[in-house]
Amino acid sequence: MLRGPLRFDYYFCPVREMSNITVCARFRPLSSKERQDHGDAVCIQCVDSETFIFKDEKTEELTYSFDRVFYDKSEQTDVYRFLAQPIVQDALNAVNGTIITFGQTGAGKTYSMEGPGILECDAAEKGLLPRVVEGIFECTKLADETSKYSIKLSMVEIYMEKVRDLFDLSRDNIQIKESKTQGIMLNGMTEMPVKDPPEALLTLSKGIGNRAVGETQMNVASSRSHCIYIFTIQQESTKDKRARTGKLNLVDLAGSEKVEKTGAEGRILEEAKTINKSLSALGNVINALTCGPTGRGNHIPYRDSKLTRILQDALGGNSRTALLCCCSPSPTNSLETLSTLRFGARAKHIKASPRVAYEDKCIRELEVFTPVKRELRDKLLNELQVSLDIEQVQILEELFIQEGILFDPCSIEESELANEDVASQTISSLQLALEELLSTIAELKKENEVLMARVTAAELHHESISNSSLLVSISCNLGLFRDWLKSLFHFSINHYN
Numbered sequence: 001m002l003r004g005p006l007r008f009d010y011y012f013c014p015v016r017e018m019s020n021i022t023v024c025a026r027f028r029p030l031s032s033k034e035r036q037d038h039g040d041a042v043c044i045q046c047v048d049s050e051t052f053i054f055k056d057e058k059t060e061e062l063t064y065s066f067d068r069v070f071y072d073k074s075e076q077t078d079v080y081r082f083l084a085q086p087i088v089q090d091a092l093n094a095v096n097g098t099i100i101t102f103g104q105t106g107a108g109k110t111y112s113m114e115g116p117g118i119l120e121c122d123a124a125e126k127g128l129l130p131r132v133v134e135g136i137f138e139c140t141k142l143a144d145e146t147s148k149y150s151i152k153l154s155m156v157e158i159y160m161e162k163v164r165d166l167f168d169l170s171r172d173n174i175q176i177k178e179s180k181t182q183g184i185m186l187n188g189m190t191e192m193p194v195k196d197p198p199e200a201l202l203t204l205s206k207g208i209g210n211r212a213v214g215e216t217q218m219n220v221a222s223s224r225s226h227c228i229y230i231f232t233i234q235q236e237s238t239k240d241k242r243a244r245t246g247k248l249n250l251v252d253l254a255g256s257e258k259v260e261k262t263g264a265e266g267r268i269l270e271e272a273k274t275i276n277k278s279l280s281a282l283g284n285v286i287n288a289l290t291c292g293p294t295g296r297g298n299h300i301p302y303r304d305s306k307l308t309r310i311l312q313d314a315l316g317g318n319s320r321t322a323l324l325c326c327c328s329p330s331p332t333n334s335l336e337t338l339s340t341l342r343f344g345a346r347a348k349h350i351k352a353s354p355r356v357a358y359e360d361k362c363i364r365e366l367e368v369f370t371p372v373k374r375e376l377r378d379k380l381l382n383e384l385q386v387s388l389d390i391e392q393v394q395i396l397e398e399l400f401i402q403e404g405i406l407f408d409p410c411s412i413e414e415s416e417l418a419n420e421d422v423a424s425q426t427i428s429s430l431q432l433a434l435e436e437l438l439s440t441i442a443e444l445k446k447e448n449e450v451l452m453a454r455v456t457a458a459e460l461h462h463e464s465i466s467n468s469s470l471l472v473s474i475s476c477n478l479g480l481f482r483d484w485l486k487s488l489f490h491f492s493i494n495h496y497n
């Protein structure tokens with residue numbers, strides 16, 4: 001018997017009007033080091049629960065407003081109720097959700113996400129993760145009798161641009177796939193079924209124990225990876241046998257850091273560079289989503305890093321998303337705080353319109369498998385089955401697919417996606433090249449103006465002329481390059497979409 005590809009049909013149904021993602025800021029209490037440096041001084045002044053004023057030595061007063069601001073006395077439960085609880089409730093109704101903590105190293109991301117420890121800690125200090133676990137199981141208890149829930153947990157980290165399964169360290173390079181129906185998926189990651197909160201927390205604590213953590217000057221237990229906790233919540237209706245699945249991702253990002261300030265060197269320095277690179281890719285995606293032209297022509301560089309690729313659904317629309325910008329209130333870290341606040345303010349403009357995915361379970365073959373090829377494949381394999389046992393036939397089938405003798409319907413999608421990856425990365429590098437050329441031309445223009453002003457001296461006159469002609473030639477080439485780039489860009493976008 002051949003493998004019949006299991007296929008789910010999905011019906012997407014929009015659940016709400018386009019809304020912006022929820023963005024909150026959180027200021028942790030001053031650390032003892034910050035008190036040593038600047039006493040009780042802080043660079044923020046509370047206006048109300050949504051607005052505050054930022055002020056440091058170098059900048060004018062800046063007023064920031066977010067959906068909610070949590071100051072140093074805020075409780076963990078306040079953060080959960082405002083930021084996470086509505087997303088948990090939606091996830092139980094099959095609406096995907098993502099909660100992200102973002103900010104400088106040592107700003108309180110892991111504290112907000114986990115609390116001081118997920119297994120044992122003061123009830124008031126419990127972080128989002130244990131509260132989300134409790135919230136999910138509470139909601140399943142309250143659901144009506146016709147709904148049956150099953151919960152699975154996964155945990156991965158992105159360490160040095162590789163996705164590692166924190167429940168199975170042998171899977172240290174998980175591939176990211178995109179399915180037209182299910183969106184972004186992590187291929188072969190472990191999914192642990194859990195039946196109650198104690199079991200879920202124990203499972204999560206094992207994964208947390210496997211995370212890459214190191215000591216920096218800013219934080220004794222600094223996360224050196226981006227960590228993603230994934231809750232897959234499947235709801236089956238006993239009435240009409242329909243199944244719906246909601247995915248809830250909790251993302252504890254590694255902290256951005258200025259390497260000269262954190263004293264990073266060796267491995268810690270390499271980690272910091274990779275972390276900063278992926279965070280700047282995240283910034284570029286948010287810029288493209290919020291500043292670029294709308295419509296198909298706008299290239300969003302999701303494929304420039306593993307982080308942005310995994311967060312593609314969360315940022316690109318099909319998820320209810322909340323971002324917690326964690327900050328230090330101290331003047332010691334005012335530059336980093338300002339950059340976190342700017343990031344949050346930009347992310348606030350991202351629009352989201354999550355959908356519910358209904359699955360009608362049915363098994364059928366994919367249309368892409370043409371009838372002639374299917375017939376040929378069936379004939380060959382049926383003949384083999386007469387003389388071989390079923391396992392050997394399956395092995396042969398795998399081998400034929402690998403050798404390109406048989407035709408794997410899934411591989412079409414895979415190769416299309418690989419092409420899209422290349423196209424997307426090419427567009428990103430061309431855009432970068434164009435920006436660099438534009439900045440070179442601006443510099444040359446400036447230089448030329450200076451030379452023109454000093455044109456009275458004969459030798460300078462000569463220098464200016466040669467610079468002018470260089471400029472003319474670069475401008476000319478740039479014009480051609482731009483036209484070529486434009487057509488390539490439009491070709492890629494059309495092909496890619």
Ligand SMILES: Nc1ncnc2c1ncn2[C@@H]1O[C@H](COP(=O)(O)OP(=O)(O)OP(=O)(O)O)[C@@H](O)[C@H]1O
Pocket residue numbers: 027028029103104105106107108109110111112219221222223224253254255256326
């Ligand atoms: N709201 C808070 N209340 C009390 N202590 C806090 C709070 N936020 C953070 N802290 C403390 O500050 C320190 C650094 O916090 P945390 O480890 O959460 O930072 P981080 O942003 O996750 O850093 P990294 O990116 O380096 O992992 C910890 O000792 C933590 O307990």
